[in-house]
Amino acid sequence: MGIYDSTYVHGIHVVHDGPREAPPLVLVHGSGVSGSSWGPVVPVLARRHHVVRVDLPGHGQSPPAASYDVPGQAAVLAAALDELALSSVTVAGHSSGGYIATALAEQRPDLVETLALISSGPSPDALLPQPAVLRALIAPPLGPLLWRVRSDAMLRRGVTAVCRRPVTVPDGLVDDVRGISYRTFRTVLRRNTEYIAERSVPTRLSALDVPVLVLFGAADPRWDPSSAHLYGTTANARVELLPDVGHFPMLEAPGDTGESLLAFMAAAGR
Template identity: 30%
Template sequence: MFIQLGDALLHCVVEGPASAPPLLLLHSIGTTQSIWAPQAAVLARHFRVIRPDLRGHGLSEVTPGDYSMASLAQDALGLLDVLGVAQAHIAGVSLGGRIAQQIAAEAPERVLSLLLIDTALDFPTKPTWNSRMEAVAREGTIALADAVMPRWTVNPSLPSSLGLRRMLLRTDRVGYNGAAAALRDAEAVDVVGRIQAPCTILIGERDVVVPQAATDALRSAIPGAALATIPGGGHIPNYEFAEGLVEAMSGHFTRLQTS
């Protein structure tokens, strides 16, 4: 479906029983809601799964200028409003995980629980992001593809990894840079001490993007957060380690039921 939210027309896939607990899935920079398809196929049996294309990505509208974590969080909350969802479980990978943190900090009453996957409180360094954004502005996302894919995936030659590369190449340069600005400008201080939702942090065993220190800082910032590893997983495990991610996500919901 398509939903008009202010200045942007956003695309969203909704599946699962209308009466089931809502589960919002937020994707990473340079990809689309499609990366969640393997998980949604399982989770939609028990949840109302909501998969938006973030602003500037997939079939959602590309709007000019820098995006921010606050504005992307407001997009997600506005989408939930239109869908009539008062509260939701929220899972996000990389950028999506940081947006999920922002939502939990700014609108805690809307969050049933958090699943933060291969993400962090902030994403240094600003000069690195500025350099990437300049390259993308000149050449498009092809400027990043060769360097990014070994960081996103464990085996870049797999069909699923080649699919992620295609998603990146199809991402509009303005949309990519808008989201990159949100990552560049994200500050830990904006969320530290403000997140109270039940939370599980999932980290790919072979994620080379998020260092251990960043994972430790994230866990320390969220009271009671659990930590689990996706065996063998890289930075974006949704396709390459689909079953392991589903298992880890299911473990989060099992813990909620038994706690």
């Protein structure tokens, strides 16, 4: 099922796949990437769902924002979904996109029917030492310098450094990653940490009455995979680990990731 609509809604770039009359599934990407990161898993999802991919502010084809705090980004996403006249949506967030999805459910329980978190670390203490290429790109003093001279090969290594399996990084994703500024990326990372340091994601989910799928790669080098068990304390959470998969299940195991999402939504009547 190909892309049949790409537009801007409430200031953010939105791409639609699948039949519009099908149950809506909103896909939210993680820090520094874009909606293109979901590309390999979209075809299987679009067979049964109206798939809505967004580029968060300052990412992909969406313009920068004045603020990147998690609740504020969730509010922008809510306004876009309202403008699209979508309701009773499933929201799936990858990595820090899971924080935006959680904040959306906190703000708009009337809008979010079900929630899926993929490779979303529960709290700051679950963060592992990062691969060298990411440390070089993210942290000063090298980060700002390398950011200006990033090659396509370097950007691809930045993505594959957190993957367990060999992956092909889509060209569109490389282009989108190139577009984010160093200052924006660093700000986004700080705001994400503030959100989960204030209250862990499992604690936040425990206050919500929404079915949750938590999907982790069992070999995730970014977030400690064993931390996934912390989500098990949430009454409505279903936790799954994908063997031999790293931080990007959508790129590393799109078939398994898609089937897990579809099975979860089917069980929830979606």
